[in-house]
Amino acid sequence: MGLESLRINGLRLKYAMEEMSKIGAIAGGGVQRLSLSDEDKEARDLFVHWLKELNLDITIDEIGNVFGKRPGRYPDLPPVMSGSHLDSQPKGGRFDGTLGVLGALEVFRTIEENNIETNRTLTIVNWTNEEGTRFSPVMSGSGVWVGALEKEWMYNRTDTEGKRFVNELIRIGYRGNVPSRSSEIHSYFEYHIEQGPILEKACKTIGVPKGIVGIHCSDIYIKGETNHVGPTPMEGRHNALCAAAEMILKVDELPAKMGGNMVATSGEIHNRPNSRNTIPDDVHFTIDMRAWEDDLIQKGFEDLKNSFEEIAQKRGCPVRIEETLSVPHAEFDQKLVQNVFRVSENLGYPGQHMLSGAVHDAGYITQIAPAAMIFVPSIGGRSHVEIEDTTWTDCEAGANVLLHCMLQSASVL
Numbered sequence: 001m002g003l004e005s006l007r008i009n010g011l012r013l014k015y016a017m018e019e020m021s022k023i024g025a026i027a028g029g030g031v032q033r034l035s036l037s038d039e040d041k042e043a044r045d046l047f048v049h050w051l052k053e054l055n056l057d058i059t060i061d062e063i064g065n066v067f068g069k070r071p072g073r074y075p076d077l078p079p080v081m082s083g084s085h086l087d088s089q090p091k092g093g094r095f096d097g098t099l100g101v102l103g104a105l106e107v108f109r110t111i112e113e114n115n116i117e118t119n120r121t122l123t124i125v126n127w128t129n130e131e132g133t134r135f136s137p138v139m140s141g142s143g144v145w146v147g148a149l150e151k152e153w154m155y156n157r158t159d160t161e162g163k164r165f166v167n168e169l170i171r172i173g174y175r176g177n178v179p180s181r182s183s184e185i186h187s188y189f190e191y192h193i194e195q196g197p198i199l200e201k202a203c204k205t206i207g208v209p210k211g212i213v214g215i216h217c218s219d220i221y222i223k224g225e226t227n228h229v230g231p232t233p234m235e236g237r238h239n240a241l242c243a244a245a246e247m248i249l250k251v252d253e254l255p256a257k258m259g260g261n262m263v264a265t266s267g268e269i270h271n272r273p274n275s276r277n278t279i280p281d282d283v284h285f286t287i288d289m290r291a292w293e294d295d296l297i298q299k300g301f302e303d304l305k306n307s308f309e310e311i312a313q314k315r316g317c318p319v320r321i322e323e324t325l326s327v328p329h330a331e332f333d334q335k336l337v338q339n340v341f342r343v344s345e346n347l348g349y350p351g352q353h354m355l356s357g358a359v360h361d362a363g364y365i366t367q368i369a370p371a372a373m374i375f376v377p378s379i380g381g382r383s384h385v386e387i388e389d390t391t392w393t394d395c396e397a398g399a400n401v402l403l404h405c406m407l408q409s410a411s412v413l
């Protein structure tokens with residue numbers, strides 16, 4: 001059988017997805033596997049079990065990234081890598097990240113059962129804490145691996161209960177002893193659901209992003225003065241939650257003011273003492289800004305800082321602004337992007353060039369190696385929600401594209 005006619009096993013991929021979806025399953029049909037939780041550990045254990053079945057050479061690094069290697073004919077050549085993440089959003093979907101890990105696993109299973117020897121080594125990876133919801137920031141496993149984030153800084157990040165990242169990593173048994181430092185790789189492919197409406201609207205099967213938007217995350221802390229809500233006159237109050245409310249509206253209004261393709265969101269807020277009859281004096285909220293144009297993000301952030309200072313002064317509520325993450329937009333390797341598009345069309349799947357508005361570990365990988373992504377449609381353009389869905393036919397199509405992209409790259413000497 002020529003390699004051109006090789007296809008992955010769609011049913012086996014569906015079965016693996018369904019097995020993984022049982023871990024952290026929630027009532028609405030989605031999953032909740034927050035990074036370094038018991039559910040994350042269980043998902044990792046199942047992944048490692050599947051890697052062992054394939055006799056892969058498994059390593060776990062100091063930040064918990066899990067790698068499985070299938071040696072090629074020339075093991076000294078830099079490998080071809082693929083993977084994504086098994087952690088999820090709170091009340092998240094079954095496909096985000098998991099499809100990229102188990103899609104790559106299905107590619108490895110297909111290659112193994114057909115006894116295919118590749119020139120280059122193939123590596124599969126599950127990156128730690130891609131979602132960055134329990135421990136910010138996003139993409140911390142790949143960020144440390146490429147050297148964009150400091151390992152010690154990440155170790156000391158805490159969740160809302162004050163638990164440290166490193167302690168939770170040790171608790172679930174995934175602080176490995178291999179240094180988390182990138183090694184040379186030939187090419188990286190990440191398979192993922194689109195998470196937006198473009199492919200469905202265009203009736204296309206495979207999305208081929210040319211890159212990923214830049215992201216800027218910050219944490220805002222406001223101090224007010226607490227008091228009883230009844231006897232305290234309205235005049236002279238320092239209500240930290242009211243200051244936050246005004247600031248959050250500035251965030252929502254920012255993209256229209258800045259133009260370009262910017263989006264800006266405040267998605268998380270902590271209000272203390274959070275009592276209906278006490279004036280709030282301590283508020284922490286987050287900002288997530290994204291745009292293809294990096295300077296737009298910077299200008300937007302300066303604009304917000306000015307407005308926040310004005311609001312803080314007016315309300316007598318001092319504000320502290322902490323920049324948590326700033327990652328410039330990432331451009332994928334043009335040759336690999338063209339390969340993904342060509343492979344899709346050759347397999348009979350209509351392709352669509354696009355941009356990624358979600359961030360992915362592949363963005364960090366562009367800092368050290370050629371990378372590209374493969375998207376499949378999200379039903380209704382819904383993601384980070386329990387009803388996130390993609391048809392099994394599309395899941396199979398994307399995995400076939402991944403298979404042939406990896407085989408092609410792994411044959412290059």
Ligand code: HGY
Pocket residue numbers: 130131132138139357358359360
């Ligand atoms: O935030 C993101 O775009 C990703 O889902 N972590």
Ligand code: MN
Pocket residue numbers: 085096097130192360
């Ligand atoms: Mn993802």
Ligand code: MN
Pocket residue numbers: 089096131384
């Ligand atoms: Mn996500």
